[in-house]
Structure formats: structure tokens, C-alpha cells
Amino acid sequence: MKYEIVMGLEVHVELATNSKLFCGCSAKFGAEANENVCPACAGMPGMPAVTNKKAVELGIAAGIITNSEIAKTMTFDKKNYFYPDLPAGYQITQLFAPICRNGWVEIETEAGKKKITLKQIHIEEDAGKLVHDSHTGTTLVDFNRTSVPLVEIVSNPDFRSSDEVIAYLEKLRSLLSFANISDCKMQEGSMRCDVNISAREAGSNKLGTRTEIKNLNSLKAIAKAITYESQRHMDALETGSETLIQETRRWDDNKGETFSMRGKEDATDYRYFPNPELMPVVIGDEWISAVRAALPEMAHEKFARLTGQLGLSEYDSRIITGSKNLSEIFDETTRYFNNPKEVANWIIVELLSIATGDNKGEDDIAIDRKKFAKLMELVDQKIINRNVGKKLLVKVLEEGIDPAAYVEENRLGMVSDADVIRKAVLEVLSEDEKSVNEYKGGNQKVLGFFVGKVMKKLDGKADPKIVNALLAEHLAK
Numbered sequence: 001m002k003y004e005i006v007m008g009l010e011v012h013v014e015l016a017t018n019s020k021l022f023c024g025c026s027a028k029f030g031a032e033a034n035e036n037v038c039p040a041c042a043g044m045p046g047m048p049a050v051t052n053k054k055a056v057e058l059g060i061a062a063g064i065i066t067n068s069e070i071a072k073t074m075t076f077d078k079k080n081y082f083y084p085d086l087p088a089g090y091q092i093t094q095l096f097a098p099i100c101r102n103g104w105v106e107i108e109t110e111a112g113k114k115k116i117t118l119k120q121i122h123i124e125e126d127a128g129k130l131v132h133d134s135h136t137g138t139t140l141v142d143f144n145r146t147s148v149p150l151v152e153i154v155s156n157p158d159f160r161s162s163d164e165v166i167a168y169l170e171k172l173r174s175l176l177s178f179a180n181i182s183d184c185k186m187q188e189g190s191m192r193c194d195v196n197i198s199a200r201e202a203g204s205n206k207l208g209t210r211t212e213i214k215n216l217n218s219l220k221a222i223a224k225a226i227t228y229e230s231q232r233h234m235d236a237l238e239t240g241s242e243t244l245i246q247e248t249r250r251w252d253d254n255k256g257e258t259f260s261m262r263g264k265e266d267a268t269d270y271r272y273f274p275n276p277e278l279m280p281v282v283i284g285d286e287w288i289s290a291v292r293a294a295l296p297e298m299a300h301e302k303f304a305r306l307t308g309q310l311g312l313s314e315y316d317s318r319i320i321t322g323s324k325n326l327s328e329i330f331d332e333t334t335r336y337f338n339n340p341k342e343v344a345n346w347i348i349v350e351l352l353s354i355a356t357g358d359n360k361g362e363d364d365i366a367i368d369r370k371k372f373a374k375l376m377e378l379v380d381q382k383i384i385n386r387n388v389g390k391k392l393l394v395k396v397l398e399e400g401i402d403p404a405a406y407v408e409e410n411r412l413g414m415v416s417d418a419d420v421i422r423k424a425v426l427e428v429l430s431e432d433e434k435s436v437n438e439y440k441g442g443n444q445k446v447l448g449f450f451v452g453k454v455m456k457k458l459d460g461k462a463d464p465k466i467v468n469a470l471l472a473e474h475l476a477k
């Protein structure tokens with residue numbers, strides 16, 4: 001390896017507050033354009049701003065879970081620039097006294113464990129959104145997102161591969177979502193990532209010319225953009241084909257390349273200065289302790305509980321604790337049907353395969369926990385067989401049926417009457433002598449074929465244990 005890639009990350013995460021950072025407008029995603037705007041967040045001069053306490057608390061929580069030093073006093077600053085999505089002409093952020101400094105996050109890749117160190121975490125407000133209408137050739141501004149609270153998590157240039165970057169983003173997403181700091185939905189923009197990247201000769205201590213890649217909104221795009229940009233840097237160093245300049249570049253996912261957006265600014269370009277309209281926020285030890293005590297169970301703690309107390313396998317526990325949503329479905333469903341192994345099995349084998357078929361991610365699955373539990377109980381009590389249970393699961397997910405009522409209305413109860421099943425077995429065997437002979441000739445696989453036939457005759461409702469036993473009995477004759 002002649003060259004080494006050096007990367008640092010800036011990750012923006014929208015905080016899970018109900019209201020915006022300095023006014024009472026709703027911070028909810030997905031409202032009608034400009035529904036959540038007031039004179040304060042629309043940047044009207046002279047409007048009083050009041051800091052959202054919940055946003056500060058979530059900032060403290062972000063500091064705790066990233067092993068950061070939390071400031072005794074934090075202040076807000078103005079970052080001045082003009083852009084149509086920024087009505088005030090400045091963004092309120094933190095430069096001089098951010099809420100957190102010097103944290104670290106441990107990641108794990110195939111190469112092993114590594115600590116990624118953090119320079120700082122600061123709270124800031126988001127900007128609005130420009131909506132380009134190609135039909136009329138105009139651009140509209142939506143201020144709903146203006147002043148929605150964010151934290152920006154700034155790492156040191158500790159990354160050497162895209163694997164490390166992806167592992168870090170996944171770790172951050174797990175930490176932040178389990179702590180209820182953010183839902184971290186990249187597709188809705190509540191987690192966004194900019195990558196600072198440079199290349200240098202392996203072993204050198206000097207940093208090369210760096211570029212910043214913006215507009216990265218999926219892990220796939222991030223990995224591809226890093227690969228492309230690394231190669232561009234190395235080619236430039238190797239062949240002198242182009243001179244690298246410090247700039248901001250955008251990733252074009254369709255073309256699979258980065259392109260120049262603007263020259264990279266330095267802090268001096270923004271003329272940061274302390275915001276005189278906002279009071280400093282004093283963060284006492286008691287406040288930090290209270291936030292720490294209120295933190296919910298984190299993924300690694302849940303993993304320990306699932307593998308320990310509940311006796312689940314490491315494999316199953318890793319899948320369930322890999323997603324905040326799945327782990328909530330698991331916890332709440334076991335409250336109604338206290339069989340953790342069975343619940344885990346149904347989630348991993350059935351629920352996830354339905355979601356994959358529907359092109360849904362783990363975090364998009366929505367299911368009524370009580371109905372899900374009831375369905376497993378019906379199978380457990382042998383009121384229905386597992387196959388009927390699987391079909392019901394689809395109906396619970398898509399139509400929200402009540403499993404018990406549906407089973408009764410549609411007569412889906414399990415057939416366990418041996419005489420009824422024996423009749424079907426004898427019919428199936430007499431209809432297909434060829435397969436019977438194949439079985440007797442040593443082809444064991446034919447048994448599964450017969451099970452399917454018998455099940456079909458009984459509308460899929462028979463007790464599979466009895467079907468298997470009776471088939472074995474009659475085939476042995």
C-alpha cells in the first residue's frame with residue numbers, strides 16, 4: 001500500500017424534540033409545506049428566542065453515550081451566510097463553547113476493534129428546504145425544517161477505510177436511536193453525513209489536500225462515494241493528472257462520481273460571533289446525573305439481557321438488538337406472550353422475511369403487539385398449526401385482523417382427529433402408487449411430498465405431527 005486514506009466525519013442528527021430549537025413550532029417531519037412556521041423561526045428581526053430545554057437534555061445524553069466531556073456552560077454563536085433557505089441570514093450554532101468535547105466511540109470491523117475519537121458535539125438549528133419545481137422552472141422554500149434542533153458530531157480524522165466509516169455510522173445510529181435522541185432515519189434526512197477525505201503516502205504524518213463530500217444520504221452511497229473519491233485523490237498524487245484543491249464536492253449517485261460544488265470555506269468566512277440574544281446554559285452535575293439515570297436500556301445492555309437472562313442465541317440477539325424497532329416489538333410482544341425464544345423466532349424467521357418481500361427495512365415494520373402475541377399463543381395452544389399462523393401473520397400486518405376471531409369465522413382451527421387425517425393419508429397414498437414405490441425403494445424425500453398432499457386435502461389445517469406419524473405408519477406397511 002503506497003497511499004493511505006485519511007477521513008473525518010461530520011454527522012448531523014435531528015433531535016427527537018416535539019418543538020423547534022428556539023420557538024414553539026412543531027418539529028415533526030412530513031407536514032404540509034410551511035405549516036410549522038412562526039415569525040421567530042422565519043427569521044423576523046427582533047423576535048425573542050428561548051432555548052428548548054429538551055434539546056439541551058438530548059445533547060447531554062449524546063455526550064454521555066459517546067464518553068464525552070460535557071461543558072459546564074454552553075453558549076450559542078451566529079454563523080453568518082446568505083442562502084434562501086436561511087431566512088435570518090445566520091445559523092445559530094456553537095463554536096466557542098460547544099456542549100461536548102473529546103468523546104470516543106468504539107467500532108468493530110473485520111480488522112478488529114478501534115476507538116474513533118470525537119473532537120466535539122454541538123447543538124445547532126437546521127436550515128429550511130429548497131424545492132425545485134422543474135415543471136414551472138421555479139424554486140420554492142419550505143421553512144418547516146428551519147430551526148429544527150440538530151447535533152453535529154465531529155470526529156477527528158481517525159478513519160482509514162470505508163468499512164470503518166460504515167461501522168461508525170451504524171454504531172452511532174444504534175447509540176442515538178436506543179437512547180431516544182433521534183430516530184436516525186437517513187431516508188428522511190434525520191441523520192446526514194459529510195466526509196472529509198484526503199490521501200497521503202503511507203507512513204507520512206502530513207495531511208494531504210482534503211475535500212469534503214456532502215449530500216450523502218445512504219450507507220451505500222457513502223461507501224461508493226469514498227471509493228470514488230479515494231481513487232481520485234490517489235490518481236492525482238500518483239500521476240499528477242489533476243491538482244487537488246480544498247473544496248466541497250457533491251456525490252451524484254446516478255453517475256457514480258463526485259463533482260465540485262464550491263470552494264471550501266474556513267471558519268473566518270462565516271464571521272462567527274457570540275449570539276447576544278441567547279442566555280448561556282449552565283449544565284450542573286445534578287442535571288447530567290438525572291439525564292444519565294433516565295437513559296433507556298442501550299443495545300449492548302439489551303444484548304446481554306437477551307443472551308443471559310432470556311437464554312437467546314447470540315445470533316438471534318444480535319439481529320433483534322440491531323434495530324431499535326425490532327427490539328421494541330420483541331420486548332412489548334413478550335409482555336403479552338411470555339416465550340422469548342418463540343417470539344424471537346417468529347420475528348426473525350417470519351416477520352423479517354415478509355418485510356424483505358415488501359422491500360421494507362427493519363425499522364419500517366409496524367405490527368400490533370397484542371395481535372402478534374395472540375397469534376403465537378394460538379399456535380402454542382395447538383388451536384391452529386404453524387402454517388396457518390404464518391398466513392395469519394400476513395393478514396395481521398396488512399389488514400390488522402383479530403387472529404382469534406378470524407380463526408373462528410374462517411374455521412381455521414387445527415384438525416387433530418386421527419380418523420379424519422388417516423382417511424386423507426390413505427386417499428393420498430392410493431392415488432399415487434408410483435411415489436409410494438419410490439419411497440419404499442429408499443427415496444426418503446417423498447415423505448415431504450406426501451405431507452404436502454395430505455395438508456392440501458385438509459386445507460392446510462392438519463396437525464403436522466399426526467400427519468407425519470400416520471404417513472410413516474402406512475408407508476411401512
Ligand SMILES: [Zn+2]
Nearest residue numbers: 023025038041
Ligand atoms: Zn417557529
